[in-house]
Amino acid sequence: MNDYDDIDADTIRAIRALADAPLPLEELRARWTREIGADELAESIALIDWFCRRYPTAEERLRYARRAYRRWQAATPKV
Amino acid sequence: MEGEDFDEGDFFRAIERSGARVLLIGRRALIAIGIPVLTADYDLWIPADDAEKLNGALDALGMIPNRTPTEARKMGRYVIENGEHVDVLIARQVSTQEGVAVLFEEVYARAAPVIVAGRATIRVPCVDDLILTKRFGARARDLADIDLLRAFAARRTHHDE
Numbered sequence: 001m002n003d004y005d006d007i008d009a010d011t012i013r014a015i016r017a018l019a020d021a022p023l024p025l026e027e028l029r030a031r032w033t034r035e036i037g038a039d040e041l042a043e044s045i046a047l048i049d050w051f052c053r054r055y056p057t058a059e060e061r062l063r064y065a066r067r068a069y070r071r072w073q074a075a076t077p078k079v
Numbered sequence: 080m081e082g083e084d085f086d087e088g089d090f091f092r093a094i095e096r097s098g099a100r101v102l103l104i105g106r107r108a109l110i111a112i113g114i115p116v117l118t119a120d121y122d123l124w125i126p127a128d129d130a131e132k133l134n135g136a137l138d139a140l141g142m143i144p145n146r147t148p149t150e151a152r153k154m155g156r157y158v159i160e161n162g163e164h165v166d167v168l169i170a171r172q173v174s175t176q177e178g179v180a181v182l183f184e185e186v187y188a189r190a191a192p193v194i195v196a197g198r199a200t201i202r203v204p205c206v207d208d209l210i211l212t213k214r215f216g217a218r219a220r221d222l223a224d225i226d227l228l229r230a231f232a233a234r235r236t237h238h239d240e
Contacts, residue, residue, distance in 0.1 A: 022176055022217045029177070031222045032214075036229060044230030051115040058111040058193050062087060065110045069117055 085163050088197020089140055090121075095199045097136030099129035102183070102190055103201045104212045105166070106224065111193050111203055114227050124168040124212070126183050127152050133167070134159065168215075175214035186212075206232045 023031075036044075055061040094101050103111065105122025125133055130148035137144075142161045144151070151157035151169050159165040172182045190202035204212060210228050213221040 019220065020218055023219060023222065025177055028214075028217050028222070032225065036226060036233075040226075041230055041233060044227055045234045047115060048113055048227070048231055048234055052113040059196050061110050061113065061115075062107070062195055065107070065115075065118065066087065069119060072117055073119070 086197070087195070088199060090137075090142075090163070091195045091199035091201055092197050093136040093140055094123075094133065094201060097129075097132045099125055099132035099136070100183075100187055101125050101129070101133060101201060102187060103193075103195075103203050104168070104209065108203045108209060109224060109227065111195060112206075112209075112231065114224075114231055116224065116227065119164060121163065121165045122168070123165060124170075124173075124183060124186075126187075127169055127171055130157075130167075130169055137165070173212075173215050175211060176217040177214070179211070179214070181208070181211050181215075 022028075051061065055064050102108075102124040103122070104124050105120065106116045106118035107121050109116050110118070123133070130144075130151055134144050134148065137159055140161070142159045142163070142165065144157055144159045144167075146154065146157040148169075151167070155170045155173075156166065156168050159167060170183065172180050174180050186204050186208045187202060189208055190204045192200040193203045194200050203209075206228055210225050213225050213228070
């Protein structure tokens with residue numbers, strides 16, 4: 001039993017369709033021009049720094065990403 | 080070819096040897112440059128004339144296109160798959176959601192070769208161009224990726240100071 005087991009297939013499809021739809025232009029423009037807050041920026045840079053330190057080459061990063069995706073896929077509903 | 084059987088080195092080497100002009104875009108490109116995101120697919124962008132070369136090279140790995148090159152050119156995209164899923168954008172230019180035309184030739188000229196699996200290289204657009212390609216789809220996750228790309232660019236400045 002995991003967190004997804006009580007969500008029906010139609011709901012999961014609807015969520016995925018929503019996630020795949022382009023956002024309204026106004027929302028896009030607002031997002032693209034927004035100033036990224038100092039805390040958010042520092043957090044993102046720290047994450048990227050960690051990733052590049054832990055996996056210094058593109059080959060290592062891509063290999064890690066394939067492993068991470070397989071782990072994620074194993075824990076996600078198949079719809 | 081699925082899962083454990085897929086050899087990313089063979090895949091990228093086949094692309095490199097194909098002679099096709101290929102850009103790695105999408106989240107796999109973000110990962111290659113150093114941004115930790117999750118993805119299932121490979122996203123490639125090729126000019127209209129290079130589909131036959133790319134398809135021929137990946138056919139040797141049992142990877143099959145879902146459209147003929149002529150159909151793909153009309154649609155502007157197609158999929159190559161066999162367990163792995165490769166989304167191919169096939170167009171001389173693509174517009175962002177707000178109508179900015181992005182030309183393959185210009186993005187390709189600015190792209191840098193990146194050594195990926197099995198010592199193969201593939202061209203990855205510069206950060207500004209990756210941001211533009213993320214504006215093609217402009218879904219919520221693309222916006223999140225744009226924020227990460229902006230952080231990646233800021234990180235360079237930050238480390239250079």
